[in-house]
Amino acid sequence: MGIRAGIYAVLILLWLGVAGLGGPTFGKLSEVQTNDQTSFLPASAEATRALEWQNKFQTSEAIPAVVVLTGTGELEASAVTALAEKLAGFTYLEGDVVGPFISKDGQAAELLVPISGETEAKEGVEELRSLIAAEKPEGTTAYVTGPAGFSADLAEAFGGIDGVLLGVALAAVLVILLLVYRSLLLPITVLMTSMVALCAAILSVYFMASEGWIRLDGQAQGILSILVIGAATDYSLLFVARHKEALVAGADKWQAVSTAFKSSLEPIVASGGTVTVGLLCLLFSDLNSNKALGPIGASGIIFSIIAALTFLPAVLGLLGRAAYWPFAPKPQSAPQDPGxxxxxxxxxxxxxxxxxxxxxxxxxxxxxxxxxxxxxxxxxxxxQSELVVGGSEARDGQVALGEHFPGGTGSPATVIVDQADAQATLDKALDVTGVDSAYLQAENGGPALAERGIEPYEVQGRNLISVTLADAADSDEAKQTIVALRDAVHQVNSQALVGGTTATQLxxxxxxxxxxxxxxxxxxxxxxxxxxxxxxxxxxxxxxxxxxxxxxxxxxxxxxxxxxxxxxxxxxxxxxxxxxxxxxxxxxxxxxxxxxxxxxxxxxxxxxxxxxxxxxxxxxxxxxxxxxxxxxxxxxxxxxxxxxxxxxxxxxxxxxxxxxxxxxxxxxxxxxxxxxxxxxxxxxxxxxxxxxx
Missing domain, CATH: 1.20.1640.10 (Multidrug efflux transporter AcrB transmembrane domain)
Structure with missing residues (x-):
C-alpha cells in the first residue's frame, strides 16, 4: 500500500509541476499567434504569390488604417486638413498621412494612416481612435476602418479567449458535475484533471508554434481549451463510473482503481484515438489554419487521455470512497441481476x-x-466586416465609406505583371465591370505620372497595378469583380498575379x-x-x-x-x-x-x-x-x-x-x-x- 500511495503521490506532483509550467504559458500563446488570413493560404494560391511580390514593392510593413469622417452637411476642408496635421504626431505612424480626400458630395472625408508594423494593430488603432475622438472637427462622426481597423476589432473579440471563455466553460462543467455527483471533492478532482491536461497541451502547442511547426490563430486556441476541458471531463466520467462500480462491488480503494483502469483503458484509448485520428486528418488540408488545428487538437486529446488514466486514478487512489463524500458508494451484499x-x-x-x-x-x-x-x-x-458579432467600428466605418466613396477604397486589389505588358494590363483592368479606378504604382506608393516624370516602380522586371474596386472589399460583388479581373489580365499575360484582401478571401x-x-x-x-x-x-x-x-x-x-x-x-x-x-x-x-x-x-x-x-x-x-x-x-x-x-x-x-x-x-x-x-x-x-x- 505504501508503494502504491507513493507512486500516486509522485504522479500527482508531476502533473502539478506540468500545470505550474503550463499555466503561465497560457497567457503567452498570443505572442505566437497569427490571425493574418494570407498566412494560412497555401504557397500555390495566386493571392499568396501576389503577396510575395507585393512585399518586394513595399519599403515598410505598415498596416493601413482608413479614417472616415462624416457630417450632416458639407465638411470644412480646413478643419479636416487640421486633423490630418495633428495625426502627424501619432505615436505609431509609419510614413506620412495620405489625404484628406473629400467625397464628391462634400459630406465625408477619408485619410489613410499607415500604422507601424512593429506593433500590434489593436494597440495602434486604440490610440488612433482615442486621438481622433479628441481632435475631430465638431459635428462630425469619425471611424477607423480598413485592414488595421478590422484587425483591431478582431483582436478585441479574441481577447475573451484567454479568460472569459475558459471561465464560462469551467463554471458550466462544475455546475453539471455537482448535479451529477452530488459531491464536492469529485467535481473538483475531475476539473483538476481537465486543467492539468490543458496545461500540458498548452506547453506542447506553444512549443510547436514558437518553433514554426504550426500557425496558431485565435480560433484554434479557443477550440483547444474547449476540446480539452470537454474531452478530459468525458474520459474522467467514464473512469469514475467504472471506479464507482468497483467500489459498489466491494473492492477496496486500491483494487477499485486497478479494476477501473483495466475496464476503462480500452474504451478511453479507443475513443480518444478516434478523435485524434479524425483531427489529424486535417493535416491533408491546403489551408494552414485547418492544417494547424490537427496537431493542436490531437495534442489536447492525447494529454486528456493521459491525464484521465494517470492523474485521476492517482487522486482517486489516495481519496478512495472519500472522493464521493457525502454520498460515498456502499458495497452491495449481492451483485445485481444483470438481466x-x-x-x-x-x-x-x-x-x-x-x-x-x-x-x-x-x-x-x-x-x-x-x-x-x-x-x-x-x-x-x-x-470580413461580419466576422465580429455585435458592435464593430471598422464595420460601421466600412458602411460609411461605401456611402460616399468607392467601396474598395483603402483595400485595393493588386496586379503583378511583367513590365512589358503593364500598360496593356492596366487598360484591360480599367475595362472590367466593378473596377472604379486603377493605376501603375510609383516608388512612393502613389500613381505613376508620365507628364510629371514619375515612372512606374519596377522590381525584377515587374510592375504593380493598384486597383480600387467599386464595392466593399469583403463583399460578394467584389469577389465577382476579382474573378473577372483575373480573367481579363490573364488574357494579356497568363503569368499575371491578382492579389489583395478580396483575392485572399476568394x-x-x-x-x-x-x-x-x-x-x-x-x-x-x-x-x-x-x-x-x-x-x-x-x-x-x-x-x-x-x-x-x-x-x-x-x-x-x-x-x-x-x-x-x-x-x-x-x-x-x-x-x-x-x-x-x-x-x-x-x-x-x-x-x-x-x-x-x-x-x-x-x-x-x-x-x-x-x-x-x-x-x-x-x-x-x-x-x-x-x-x-x-x-x-x-x-x-x-x-x-x-x-x-x-x-x-x-x-x-x-x-x-x-x-x-x-x-x-x-x-x-x-x-x-x-x-x-x-x-x-x-x-x-x-x-x-x-x-x-
Missing amino acids: IPAGLWGRIAGFVARHPRPIWMITVVVLAAGVLGVTGLKAHGVP DTNATAQADLYKIIPTSLGAIFVILMLLLRSVLAPLLLMITTVLSYGTAMGVSALVFNNVFNYVGADPSVPLFGFVFLVALGVDYNIFLMTRVREESLKIGTYEGMRRGLQVTGGVITSAGVVLAATFAALGVVPIMFLGQLGFIVAFGVLLDTFIVRSLLVPALVEEIGPKVWWPSKLARKIGASK
Whole structure:
C-alpha cells in the first residue's frame, strides 16, 4: 500500500509541476499567434504569390488604417486638413498621412494612416481612435476602418479567449458535475484533471508554434481549451463510473482503481484515438489554419487521455470512497441481476427492446427530415466586416465609406505583371465591370505620372497595378469583380498575379471548400478502420458510422435553419461544415464506442439482446452526463463574439445532444436489437452469441 500511495503521490506532483509550467504559458500563446488570413493560404494560391511580390514593392510593413469622417452637411476642408496635421504626431505612424480626400458630395472625408508594423494593430488603432475622438472637427462622426481597423476589432473579440471563455466553460462543467455527483471533492478532482491536461497541451502547442511547426490563430486556441476541458471531463466520467462500480462491488480503494483502469483503458484509448485520428486528418488540408488545428487538437486529446488514466486514478487512489463524500458508494451484499432493468435507463432499455423496429424507423425519419435543412446552409464565406458579432467600428466605418466613396477604397486589389505588358494590363483592368479606378504604382506608393516624370516602380522586371474596386472589399460583388479581373489580365499575360484582401478571401473560400472533398472521406475511412479493430466486426462499425453521419447531417440542417431564421447570419465560413464534421463524427463515435464496448463485454456473458439492454442500462447515465458536459463546453464558444466560433459551438453542442439523447439512446440500441447477433459479423461472436430474446 505504501508503494502504491507513493507512486500516486509522485504522479500527482508531476502533473502539478506540468500545470505550474503550463499555466503561465497560457497567457503567452498570443505572442505566437497569427490571425493574418494570407498566412494560412497555401504557397500555390495566386493571392499568396501576389503577396510575395507585393512585399518586394513595399519599403515598410505598415498596416493601413482608413479614417472616415462624416457630417450632416458639407465638411470644412480646413478643419479636416487640421486633423490630418495633428495625426502627424501619432505615436505609431509609419510614413506620412495620405489625404484628406473629400467625397464628391462634400459630406465625408477619408485619410489613410499607415500604422507601424512593429506593433500590434489593436494597440495602434486604440490610440488612433482615442486621438481622433479628441481632435475631430465638431459635428462630425469619425471611424477607423480598413485592414488595421478590422484587425483591431478582431483582436478585441479574441481577447475573451484567454479568460472569459475558459471561465464560462469551467463554471458550466462544475455546475453539471455537482448535479451529477452530488459531491464536492469529485467535481473538483475531475476539473483538476481537465486543467492539468490543458496545461500540458498548452506547453506542447506553444512549443510547436514558437518553433514554426504550426500557425496558431485565435480560433484554434479557443477550440483547444474547449476540446480539452470537454474531452478530459468525458474520459474522467467514464473512469469514475467504472471506479464507482468497483467500489459498489466491494473492492477496496486500491483494487477499485486497478479494476477501473483495466475496464476503462480500452474504451478511453479507443475513443480518444478516434478523435485524434479524425483531427489529424486535417493535416491533408491546403489551408494552414485547418492544417494547424490537427496537431493542436490531437495534442489536447492525447494529454486528456493521459491525464484521465494517470492523474485521476492517482487522486482517486489516495481519496478512495472519500472522493464521493457525502454520498460515498456502499458495497452491495449481492451483485445485481444483470438481466433485470433498474432505474430510468433500465426502463429505457426495456422499452427499446420491446419496440425496436418502430423506434428506429421513426427516429430515422425524424433525423432525415432535419437533414433537409442542409440545403439552406450558406457556407460560401463571410464578409470580413461580419466576422465580429455585435458592435464593430471598422464595420460601421466600412458602411460609411461605401456611402460616399468607392467601396474598395483603402483595400485595393493588386496586379503583378511583367513590365512589358503593364500598360496593356492596366487598360484591360480599367475595362472590367466593378473596377472604379486603377493605376501603375510609383516608388512612393502613389500613381505613376508620365507628364510629371514619375515612372512606374519596377522590381525584377515587374510592375504593380493598384486597383480600387467599386464595392466593399469583403463583399460578394467584389469577389465577382476579382474573378473577372483575373480573367481579363490573364488574357494579356497568363503569368499575371491578382492579389489583395478580396483575392485572399476568394482563394481562402475556394481552398476550404476543396478541403471538404478530401478530408471527409479520409476521416470516415480512418475512423471506420479503428472501429473494426476495436469491435472485431464490420457490420457494427458500419452501423455506427451511418448513424453518426446521419446525426451530423441533421445537426447541420437544423443549424442552418437556426442561423438563417433566428440569428440572421449572412452566411458561414466554408470551414464550419468541415470542423463540424470532424468534431461531431469523431465525438459522436466516441459515445458509441463507450456504449458498444460495454455491450460487447456484456454480450460475451449474457448474449447480444440482453447484452444490449444491460450495456445501455449501465452506460446511459455516464454517457448522457458526458454528452451534456461536452455540449456545455462547446456552447461556451458563444461568449466569444466571433461568428465562426459561435456557429461551430452551436453545431457541435446541438449535434452532441442529438447524438447523446437520440442516436445513442434510441437509434443504435434499436438497430442492434433488430439485427441481433449478426451485428458482430464476421466475428465468431456473430455465431457464438446467439441468445434469443
